[in-house]
Amino acid sequence: MIEKVVILEQKLILSIKKALDVLDLLAFEDTHQKGITLTELSHKTGVKTNTLHTILKTMIFCGYVEQNHSSKYLIGKRCRQIGILNRFHMTPAIARKLQIGMKRLCQ
Numbered sequence: 001m002i003e004k005v006v007i008l009e010q011k012l013i014l015s016i017k018k019a020l021d022v023l024d025l026l027a028f029e030d031t032h033q034k035g036i037t038l039t040e041l042s043h044k045t046g047v048k049t050n051t052l053h054t055i056l057k058t059m060i061f062c063g064y065v066e067q068n069h070s071s072k073y074l075i076g077k078r079c080r081q082i083g084i085l086n087r088f089h090m091t092p093a094i095a096r097k098l099q100i101g102m103k104r105l106c107q
Contacts (some may be wrong), residue, residue, distance in 0.1 A: 019044045021057050023064065026075045035072025075107070 025044055030036050040055070042049045056073060059065035063078035098102060 015055065016046050018045065018052070019059060019064075021047075022052070022055065022059065022073075023075070025080065026065065026073060030074065032105065033074055035068050035070060035074045037072055043072065 007086060016038075022045060024028060025036060025041060029044075036044075038049055041056075042052050045052065047055070056067075058064055060067060060076065064077075065079075066074050066076045068074060081099070085107045
């Protein structure tokens with residue numbers, strides 16, 4: 001069953017909201033890319049550490065978050081790729097070709 005909550009008459013999927021809250025913290029509060037601990041993320045988001053750990057594992061698997069040698073979490077490669085595409089305002093066709101090339105380089 002998908003978690004849902006009604007906020008201001010809008011249906012939200014809580015797990016997605018929690019994941020996006022994590023991305024916001026990593027992108028806008030960890031500006032020096034030193035990483036944020038699980039405990040810090042839990043404290044700042046209000047999400048229990050066991051729930052947050054599962055969300056972070058999924059985000060790492062998908063490339064949106066990385067974990068460093070100190071077990072701190074940082075913005076992942078996928079987010080940086082999205083940022084690069086957005087910075088140059090590429091057409092979808094060019095962006096797709098670049099994405100294919102980047103995937104080949106990462107293999």
